Structure formats: C-alpha cells, structure tokens
Amino acid sequence: MDLVVSDLAVARGGIPVLEGVAFALRAGKVLVLRGPNGCGKTTLLRTLAGLQPPLAGRISAPPEAMAYAAHADGLKPTLTVAENLAFWAAVYGRHDIAPAMAAMNLADLAERPAQNLSAGQKRRLGLARLLVTGRPLWVLDEPTVSLDTASVALFVAAVRAHLMAGGAALVATHIDLGLAEAAVLDLTGFRARPQSAAGAGGFDEAFA
Amino acid sequence: MIALFLRDLRLAIRAGGGFGLGLGFFLILAVLVPLGVGPEPQVLALIAPGILWVGALLACLLSLDRILALDWEDGSLDLLATAPIPLEGVVAAKAAAHWVTTGLPLTLAAPLLGVLLNLPAGAYGWLTLSLALGTPALSVIGTFGAALTVGLRRGGLLLSLLVLPLYVPTLIYGAELVKRGAADLSTATPLALLAGITLGAVALLPFASAAAIRINLR
Numbered sequence: 001m002d003l004v005v006s007d008l009a010v011a012r013g014g015i016p017v018l019e020g021v022a023f024a025l026r027a028g029k030v031l032v033l034r035g036p037n038g039c040g041k042t043t044l045l046r047t048l049a050g051l052q053p054p055l056a057g058r059i060s061a062p063p064e065a066m067a068y069a070a071h072a073d074g075l076k077p078t079l080t081v082a083e084n085l086a087f088w089a090a091v092y093g094r095h096d097i098a099p100a101m102a103a104m105n106l107a108d109l110a111e112r113p114a115q116n117l118s119a120g121q122k123r124r125l126g127l128a129r130l131l132v133t134g135r136p137l138w139v140l141d142e143p144t145v146s147l148d149t150a151s152v153a154l155f156v157a158a159v160r161a162h163l164m165a166g167g168a169a170l171v172a173t174h175i176d177l178g179l180a181e182a183a184v185l186d187l188t189g190f191r192a193r194p195q196s197a198a199g200a201g202g203f204d205e206a207f208a
Numbered sequence: 209m210i211a212l213f214l215r216d217l218r219l220a221i222r223a224g225g226g227f228g229l230g231l232g233f234f235l236i237l238a239v240l241v242p243l244g245v246g247p248e249p250q251v252l253a254l255i256a257p258g259i260l261w262v263g264a265l266l267a268c269l270l271s272l273d274r275i276l277a278l279d280w281e282d283g284s285l286d287l288l289a290t291a292p293i294p295l296e297g298v299v300a301a302k303a304a305a306h307w308v309t310t311g312l313p314l315t316l317a318a319p320l321l322g323v324l325l326n327l328p329a330g331a332y333g334w335l336t337l338s339l340a341l342g343t344p345a346l347s348v349i350g351t352f353g354a355a356l357t358v359g360l361r362r363g364g365l366l367l368s369l370l371v372l373p374l375y376v377p378t379l380i381y382g383a384e385l386v387k388r389g390a391a392d393l394s395t396a397t398p399l400a401l402l403a404g405i406t407l408g409a410v411a412l413l414p415f416a417s418a419a420a421i422r423i424n425l426r
Contacts, residue, residue, distance in 0.1 A: 049290045052426040068290040072283025076215070078222035083215075090211030091291045129287075 002026050003137055003168065005048070008057030009192065012043045016055055016192035023185055025168050027136070030159060030179055033172040035187035041172040042071070044187070045141050048170070067135035069143060073126030077115030081106055081125055084114055089132040100131035103158050105151070119146040127155055131162075138162065138169040144177070152177070209293055209301045216305030226274050230267035230310045231317060237263040238321035249326045256325035257335070257386035263321075264314045264339055265346060265379055272350040273367055275306050276358045276421070285358070289425055295418035303351040303414070311343030327390070334389025338402060342382040345406040348413045349374045355417035359424045377405055 002024060009019035017040035025031050033041050047054050048061075049068035075084050085097045085106075101107045104124045114122065123146050130138055138159075144152050156177055159169055163181075171177070220227040241259050242252060279285040279302075288298050318339050319332045327335065353371035357363035385398040 046286075051286060051289060064292060066290065068287065070283050070286050072281075072286070074279075074282055074284035074287040076219055076282070076284070078219060079215070083218070087211055087215045088287075091288070091293060093292065 002060075002062075003048070003170070004058075004060045006058045006060075008044075008047070008059065009055040010040060010043045010047045010052075011055050012040065017043055018187060018190045019056070019192045021057070021187070021190045025137075025170055027166050027168050028163050030163060030169045030171060030182045032177070032179070032182045032184045033170065033187060034174070034184060039187050039191065041187060042141055045139050045170070045172055046070075049139055061137065065135055065137045066139055067130050067133040067137065068139045068141075069126060069130055070141050071145070073122055074129070075114040075122055075125060078113060080111050080113055081117070082110040084125060085128055085132060088129045092133045092135070094132055094134055097128075097132055100128040103131055103154070103161070104128040105154055120148055120151055123147055124151055124154070127158065131158060136167045138167065138171075140169060140171045140173075142173055143171060144173060144175055209297045212288070212293065212298060212301040213305050216302055217308060220305065220309040226271050227309050228313075230271050231313045233270055234263050234267040234314055234317060235321065237266070238324050242324060242326075252326040253328050253390070256322060256327040257331065257390060258383045259325060260318055260322060260327070260335060261338075261342075261379055261383040261386065264311075264318065264343065265375055267314055268310055268343065268346040268350060269368060269371065269375075271306065271310055272354050272371065273357075273364045275302055275351050276354040277363070280358050285421070286425060289421070295421055296414045299351055299355065299417040299421070300414045303348045303417075306351065307344050307347035311339070311347055315339040315343055327386075330392060331386050331390035334395065335386050337399075338382045338385040338389075341399075341402050341406055342378045345378045345409045346375060348406075348409045349378075352413045352417045352420070355420040355424070358421060378402065381405065 004024045006022045008021040009016055010021075011017060021044065023031060033044070035041055045068070046052050048059060049066060074088075079087070082097065082101070085100065089095060089097050101110060104127055106124060106128055109117065109121060114125065117125065127143060143155060147155065156179060159179065162169060238260070245251060245255065276285065279288070289295055315336060318335055322332060322335055350371055353367045353374070356370060357367045360366060381398045381402040385395055385402055388395045388398060
C-alpha cells in the first residue's frame, strides 16, 4: 500500500519540468505537494496516475490502488447527482453510494441534474466520487477549488476518515487544509534545469 | 463496461444528447432526393441503394465527434483512463452505444424510406441486412477517428477527412449488396466482404483507438 517514488523526472509538452523527485507515502499518511503555478504539480500527479509516462525514474505503487481526481470532475450535465455517482461507483464495481452522498452533504441534491449545481456543489460531487471508488490511495489535484469553508471541513473530515481506514492521500493544493499531520513537499527544489530542455521531445517523441 | 454503455445510452436520449440527429438527417435526405432528381420511378429505383447507403453513412458521420469529445472536455476520459476498465473496453462500449443510438435506428428506418425512393421490392430484405451488417463497422471506425482527434479543438473537419476514406469499402460493398439483391444476382461476394470488413474492424480497431487515446491524453 506504499507509494514510493525515486528520481522521477516528468515533462509537459516535451519540456522537462521536474527532475529528481523522490518521496515515499505510507498507509495512513497524507502528503501535501506545494509549489508555484506551472511548477509541474499537475504533470507529476498525471504521471503518477499513469496518464503519461515519466521521463526517468521509478514509481512503485500497488496495482489498482489509485483514485485520481483532476481539475475537471467528469460529471455529465444531464444526469442527476445520484446517477453520476452511481455510474462511477459501477465503474469501480461498487453499488452503495449513500455513505458518500452523506459524507459530502449531497443527499438533498440527489435528484438534481448536475447542470443545475453550483461550482462548489459540483466539486463536492467530484470528491464524493473518490469515496465510492474504494481505492486506498487518493491522488488529488487542487481538491478544494471553489469550496466554501464548511465544505473544506467536510473534505478534510473525509480525508481523515480515509486515513483512519488505512488509506493514504497525495494532495496538491495552495491553501492550508488544517491537516496538522500532513507532511509537506515543496516542488520548487526539484525544478528541471533549463539546459536539459534541449534535445528532449521534438520529432522523436512521436516514436517513443 | 455495461455501466458505461448504459450511461451513454441514457445521455443520448436525454435533452441535447443527439439521439435522432442522424435519423432526422437520413429522413430529410430520403425526402429531398426524389424532389431533386425528379419522379421517374426507373431513375429512382436505380439510384435508391446508393442514396440510402450514402445517407446512412453521412448520418453516422454527423454524430461521431460527440463520441469522445464531450468526455474529454468534462474530464471523464481522464478518469475513465485511470479506472479499472481497460481503455479498449471503454472504446468498445462507447462504439456499441453509438451503434445502438445511430446505426440501429437507421437500419430499422431504411426500409420505410426505401418506399420513398421506389426501391425494388426484392431489395428490402437485402437493404436491412446490409445496413445491419455494415453500420457496426461505421460506428467502430468512427470511434477510431474520434480517438485520433480527441483533444483537438474543432477537430470535426479533420475527423471527417480521416474517417471518410475508411468508410469507402463499407459503402461500396453495402450498396453493391443491395443493388445485386434488387437485380436478383448472386450476393455472396459483397455479403462476405461486408461482413469481413465489419468483423475485422470490430476485432482490431478498439485496440488502435485505445492506443490513440493514450497518446492524446499525455
């Protein structure tokens, strides 16, 4: 259940943005990624989630353990809240969505089409999706965008419950979540050196 | 996969889902052609198989850019790619849902529209058979084209240009099957080739589509 990353280098659009990234995330722990805009937080998370290959380095994680939540929530506007959530639960082979609806305070909105939700309500539905995946390792990209303080508290409570149950979370965020136990990794120190941009990418990438 | 298939069907029939778009286009085409060509029964009977097949093909083409582009825009495709379903299964389920909402209604409506075009009496069975056999290939090939262009803004034109040449064999053998059926000739060769194209496309293209999506998501 441990995520161990060693000497990882990632690229965005063929240009290396981070290199030498190394950390370990154990069960029951949460690691917060920090860094200025454009430093490569999203690229790192997408690489960890398997959406793009790393330039170099090793990612060691148990198979089928990760639940990834991106900037976009993957909601269908014409489906109701309950239908959206039930779909994602079914994709992960699960059926009980009631606890996730309750944890994210969505029970009153169950029959409302997702197109009529506010931005914060959509985000809460996107985070409820994590709860129905049943995956132990959460990889979250700016999970608290457009949430009010009460909803951030709901989210933090959900993360705590997840950690208590033996899960782990990797969170890229700019705000202070109030998770005192969280370890912090600042990505500024892992920026790729500019000279390594030359020669990488280009035409050959198409055949990599 | 079944959940994804059912979700796509549900999305298609909800407001703005695009169900009926292809069917409406097909209907308009079949109504307008006799008005444009003129009412001579012989001329209409001669061109009916080709018109019906071209109409079905273009109707299919209309809805292709919806297959993956919407899922890409709202982030579902990223999340599906990290879900436990293999991406090949995702593509196959989406192609199947596209066929049920586009190819199947076209197949069922075609005999009715054949009447408008004075399709010869012996050809109705062959028309339904050829569309039932050929339209799955249109959906699977179209999904492959959508996978190649996913992530491109306004990729619709490129999608049409990529997909149309791949549709040509299905069109030729499908229309030929109906023509031969109408003229009471042997239909074994176009039937076998049409079925072969469909089976080959259904078996191989989901893998190609999944590979194309993986590259486009990087």
